Amino acid sequence: EAQVTQNPRYLITVTGKKLTVTCSQNMNHEYMSWYRQDPGLGLRQIYYSMNVEVTDKGDVPEGYKVSRKEKRNFPLILESPSPNQTSLYFCASRRVGTDTQYFGPGTRLTVL
């Protein structure tokens, strides 16, 4: 089944403790992206990647890092999480040349 998976689905952590949210897609898509969703603000793009080793900032990249060493994986790294990064995070992928993004199920992160 074609899908985008994220892990973990739920995470509660404390300020300053480094964490990684994984994202994987099995559709051989070149493009991958991370979004965060907060009440009243809709989805905001954090980072995106056009292909392996090619990443770029979205609208709200501060406090986040990403890497794209393999085509299927696009982890989101929070080196020193803060409470304002408490949010619902979505990973998405798309085949270059098409317009349809496929979203993962979401990761709900709470930073205390």
Added chain:
Amino acid sequence: DAKTTQPTSMDCAEGRAANLPCNHSTISGNEYVYWYRQIHSQGPQYIIHGLKNNETNEMASLIITEDRKSSTLILPHATLRDTAVYYCIVRVAYDFNKFYFGSGTKLNVKP
């Protein structure tokens, strides 16, 4: 970048057509209009997109005004499972990779 304006919420009776409006008065000539929906904190789901012509697929129809300043997503026979937040998005013309999601419209389909 073109911004979009949508009503915060709408109600629709089950079995009736749901018409969701979107204003994008600052859209430029080569920007597309996309619609996605999100069912209760699940990942957003693509519905349809268009440039200037009306479009139809198995999920919905998209009507774009001649001046392209607004559009309407039509769900022809809404069901309870169509209850979701619907996002109207305008794709940035010079950067294919950025999608700007607004606050969307919460559609409540009622029995």
